[in-house]
Amino acid sequence: MKTYRAILKKYKNKTLLAETALKDWKEPDTIELLGEKVIGPVLFGYVLWILREAKKKNIGTLYFLARDGYILRKIALKICDVYGMKINCRYLYCSRHSLRLPTYSLIGEEAFELLLNKSSNVTVNKLLERVGFTETEKIEICKSIGILETDQNKILTNRKYKEIKLLLKNNAIFVDKTMIKSKIAYGMTIGYLRQEGLFDSPYVAIVDSGWTGSMQRSLRQLLQAAGYKGNIIGFYFGMFSEPKEEADGEYLTWYFDAKSYLLNKVFFCNNLFEIMLSAPHGTTLTYSYDDKNYYPILQKNLTDMNSVLELNTGVLKYTDEVLKQDGLNNEFLDNIHKMTTELLKKMMVYPTKKEIRIWEKFTFSDDITDKYERAIIDKYEVRLIQQYLLLSRVFQKVFQTEIDIKNENKKEKDLFWVWGVIQCLPVYKRWWYRLNFIIGEIIRFRI
Numbered sequence: 001m002k003t004y005r006a007i008l009k010k011y012k013n014k015t016l017l018a019e020t021a022l023k024d025w026k027e028p029d030t031i032e033l034l035g036e037k038v039i040g041p042v043l044f045g046y047v048l049w050i051l052r053e054a055k056k057k058n059i060g061t062l063y064f065l066a067r068d069g070y071i072l073r074k075i076a077l078k079i080c081d082v083y084g085m086k087i088n089c090r091y092l093y094c095s096r097h098s099l100r101l102p103t104y105s106l107i108g109e110e111a112f113e114l115l116l117n118k119s120s121n122v123t124v125n126k127l128l129e130r131v132g133f134t135e136t137e138k139i140e141i142c143k144s145i146g147i148l149e150t151d152q153n154k155i156l157t158n159r160k161y162k163e164i165k166l167l168l169k170n171n172a173i174f175v176d177k178t179m180i181k182s183k184i185a186y187g188m189t190i191g192y193l194r195q196e197g198l199f200d201s202p203y204v205a206i207v208d209s210g211w212t213g214s215m216q217r218s219l220r221q222l223l224q225a226a227g228y229k230g231n232i233i234g235f236y237f238g239m240f241s242e243p244k245e246e247a248d249g250e251y252l253t254w255y256f257d258a259k260s261y262l263l264n265k266v267f268f269c270n271n272l273f274e275i276m277l278s279a280p281h282g283t284t285l286t287y288s289y290d291d292k293n294y295y296p297i298l299q300k301n302l303t304d305m306n307s308v309l310e311l312n313t314g315v316l317k318y319t320d321e322v323l324k325q326d327g328l329n330n331e332f333l334d335n336i337h338k339m340t341t342e343l344l345k346k347m348m349v350y351p352t353k354k355e356i357r358i359w360e361k362f363t364f365s366d367d368i369t370d371k372y373e374r375a376i377i378d379k380y381e382v383r384l385i386q387q388y389l390l391l392s393r394v395f396q397k398v399f400q401t402e403i404d405i406k407n408e409n410k411k412e413k414d415l416f417w418v419w420g421v422i423q424c425l426p427v428y429k430r431w432w433y434r435l436n437f438i439i440g441e442i443i444r445f446r447i
Contacts, residue, residue, distance in 0.1 A: 001345075001346055001349075001350040002342070002346065003346075004028060004037060004038050004343065004346060004347075005022070005025060005027075007339065007342045007343055007346060008021050008022050008037075008041075008339075008343075009022065010339075010342075011335060011338070011339040014332070014335040014339075015331055015332070015335045015336050015339060016322060016325050016327060016328060016331060017041045017044060017045060017322060017331070017336055017339065018041065018339055019325075020041075020318065020321050020322045020325060021036075021037050021038070021040065021041050021318065023321065025037070028355075029354045030310070030358070031307050031310045031311050031314065031358050031361075032310040032311065032313055032314035032317075033314060034311070034314065034355065034358060035310070035311045035312065035313065035314025035315040035317075035318070036314035036315070036317050036318045037314075037318070038343055038347060039276050039311070039314070039315055039347075040314060040315045040317070040318025040319060040322075041318065041336075041339065041340070041343065042276075042340050042343055042344060043071065043072065043075060043276070043277075043315055044075055044318065044319055044322055045254075045333070045336035045337070045339070045340050046072070046237055046254050046255070046340075047072055047075045047076050047079065048079065048328070048331065048333070048336070049254045049333055049336075050062070050072075050076065050207055050235045050254075051076060051079060051080070051085060051087060052333070053235065053252060054087055054205065054235075055085065055087070057205075057233070059087065059203070059205045059233070060086065060087060060088060060201075061087070061088040061089075061090060061197070061201065061205065062076065062087055062088070062089050062090070062205050062206070062207055062235075063090050063091075063092040063196075063198070063204065063205065063206045063207065064076070064089060064090065064091050064092065064206075064207045064208075065092050065094055065206055065207065065208040065215060066091065066092060066093045066094055066095065066279065066281075066284055066296075067095075067277070067278070067279035067281065067283065068208055068209040068274060068277040068279075069091065069092075069207050069208060069277075070091070070277065070278075070279035070280075070281075070312075071277055071278075071279070071312050071315055071316075072207060072277065073089050073090075073091055073207075074312070074315075074316060074319075075315070075316070075319050076089045076207075077089050078316075078319050078320065078323060079319075079323065082323045083328070083329075090196065090197075092196060092198075092206070093192075093284045093296035093298070094215070094219075094284050094296075095283045095284040095285075095368070095370070096214060096215060096218070096368040097130065097283065097284070097285060097368045097369050097370075098185075098189065098284040098285060098286055098287070098296070099189070099215055099218035099219055099222065100114055100115070100214075100218050100368065101130075101131065101132070101181065101182055101185045101189075101286065102182055102183075102185040102186035102188075102189040102190075102222060103182070103186075103218050103221045103222060103225075104131075104178055104179065104182035105179045105182040105183050105186065106182075106186075106221055106222075106225050107221060111178075111182075112165075112168075112169045114214070115127075115130055115131065115178070116165045116168060116169065117368075118158075118161055119366045119367040119368075120366050120367075120413055120414035120416075121155050121372070121413050121414070122155070122156050122161055122367075123152065123153050123154060123155055123156060124142060124147055124151070124152045124153075124154075124156070124164055125138065125152040125153050126367055126369070126371075126372060127164070127165075127168065128141060128142075128152075129369050129371060130367075130368055130369055131177070131178050131181055131182075132181060132285070132286070133177065133181075137177060138152065140173060141168075141171065141173055141174050141177070144171055144173050144174070145164070145167040145168065145171055145174075146167075147164075155413075185286055185287075186222070186225075188286065188287040188288060188289065188294065189222060189286075189287055190222065190226045191287070191289060191294045192287040192294035192295075192296070193219075193222065193223065193226075194226075195293065195294050198223060198228070199223070199226070199228055201230060202229075202230040202231070203230050203231045203232070203233060204219070204223070204230060204231075204232045204233070205232075205233045205234075205235070206219070206232065206233070206234050206235070207234075207235045207236075208234065208235075208236055209236065209237050209238075209270070209273060209274055209277060210236030210237050210238045210239050210253065210270075211236075211238065211239065211240050211241075211270055212239070212240060212241050213234065213236070213239060213241070213243050213244075213248065213251055216232055216234040216243075216248055216249060216251065217243070217244060217245075217248045219232060220232050220247065220248050220249060224247075231249050231250070232248065232249030232250070233249055233250045233252065234249060234250065234251050234252065235252050235254075236251060236252065236253050236254070237253070237254050237255050237273065238253055238254070238255040238256045238257065238264070238265070238268070238270070239251060239253050239256070239257045239258055240258060240265065240270075240445075241258050242257075242258045242259075254337070255268075255337070255340065255341075255344075256268070262442065262445060262446075264341055264344075265441070265445050266438055266441040266442055266445065267344070267345045267348065267349050267419075268344065268348060269348045269416075269417050269418070269419055269420070271364050271366070271376060271416045271417055272347075272348055272359070272376060272416075272417050272420070273344075274364065275359065275362045275364060275376050276311070278303060278307075278308040278311060278312070278362065279308070280301065280305060280308050280309060280312070281298055281301060282298040282299035282300050282301040282302070282370075283298065283299045283369070283370040284296045284297070284298060284299075285297045285298065285299050285369075299369075299370060299371065302363050302370075302373045303361075303362050303363040303373065304361045304362065304363075307358075307361045307362060308362075348417075348419050348420075349419045349434075350419075350423065351419075351420055351423055353423075356377060356379075356420055356423065356424065359376050359377055359417075359420065360375055360376075360377055360378065360379075361375075362375070362376050363375055363376065364376045364416050366414075366416070374416075376416050376417050376420075377416065377417045377420040377421060377424075379424050381413075381415055381421050381424075382421060382424050382425060384413065384415060384421075385415070385418070385421050385422065385425065385433060388415070388418055388433070388436065388437055388440065389433070389436045390436040390439050390440050393440050418437055419434075419437070422434055422437065
């Protein structure tokens with residue numbers, strides 16, 4: 001695989017973004033340099049596309065969604081300042097959790113599909129914390145469905161998870177308490193959204209990383225329930241699936257969508273990309289009011305803060321350097337997109353040992369509460385890679401019930417960055433696991 005420098009040299013005469021990254025070149029062996037020389041060009045290209053599209057559509061305000069929108073907004077503010085673009089770039093504190101909780105009392109059966117959605121290493125306790133139940137309430141609910149307090153934190157097999165999900169959906173105590181908390185959260189959430197100006201325009205334009213579009217859908221459901229008649233436009237790095245309903249608004253993508261750029265999806269790790277967008281604050285849990293303003297209540301940030309700050313410093317250093325150059329208005333987005341594809345493939349599929357050690361400091365969670373974070377990659381995860389062989393994936397899919405019965409008390413954790421773990425294998429094994437994973441991902445995205 002080409003080095004970052006070789007990739008950037010290929011595009012040196014095609015885009016200022018590559019030329020700038022090559023200036024005073026240093027091998028990106030620290031998180032700050034990785035941000036400056038590799039991640040900076042990728043994110044700058046994405047934001048440049050967003051601002052150009054917003055200008056075409058005469059959009060005056062962009063809402064960058066926390067936390068993935070934090071560094072994207074910083075870049076956008078600098079571009080708008082240097083080029084005099086009259087686009088108001090605002091930051092909206094929110095999360096899947098903070099937007100979903102107030103919708104549960106509005107959307108019927110869909111609420112329980114979202115609320116009880118499976119995440120890696122799911123437990124009963126994790127499912128209940130998605131509503132924000134107190135310890136006393138958790139014990140009461142668990143008792144009502146026959147779960148011992150000592151079993152609340154046991155990792156659920158697929159079979160057990162489905163059983164618990166059905167029990168909770170049909171449990172009056174769980175349902176009633178969830179609806180009460182949802183209605184309380186609704187008032188505070190609408191108050192915050194109204195305060196931030198989301199009801200003041202015939203359209204709301206949001207910016208996020210992407211993947212399923214669920215936050216845009218939740219936002220639409222909330223605004224609509226409160227009487228908003230306008231439309232929502234979402235700008236996303238990529239989307240793995242199509243929007244559920246036309247009513248959810250317009251979804252625009254930069255890197256890939258559900259129907260295009262298959263290989264961009266295959267050679268991509270959205271978990272790692274979200275790490276690249278790390279913000280120096282925790283997840284938005286809910287909202288409160290202090291007699292003057294509505295404000296977000298944030299969870300403590302669990303990742304290494306120094307690493308986050310160094311990463312952001314590198315990205316913004318690159319941004320400042322690009323903006324010193326002339327000719328950004330003449331940049332061709334096609335060239336930037338192609339360069340982005342090669343840089344991300346190198347970073348995500350073929351990381352060096354030094355890069356893996358860099359990313360080990362960052363934590364990630366695939367649960368909507370973000371309370372259960374673990375390292376994005378761990379060298380000890382190599383022993384778990386067998387489950388990603390093609391035959392293993394097919395076998396698990398076809399015979400999952402039988403596997404669960406035999407392994408009732410044993411559940412291996414899912415890997416957050418499979419490509420990275422493959423790079424931790426002996427060299428002679430890597431090609432085999434890569435081939436298996438590539439085929440498996442192509443099948444997954446084609447079905």
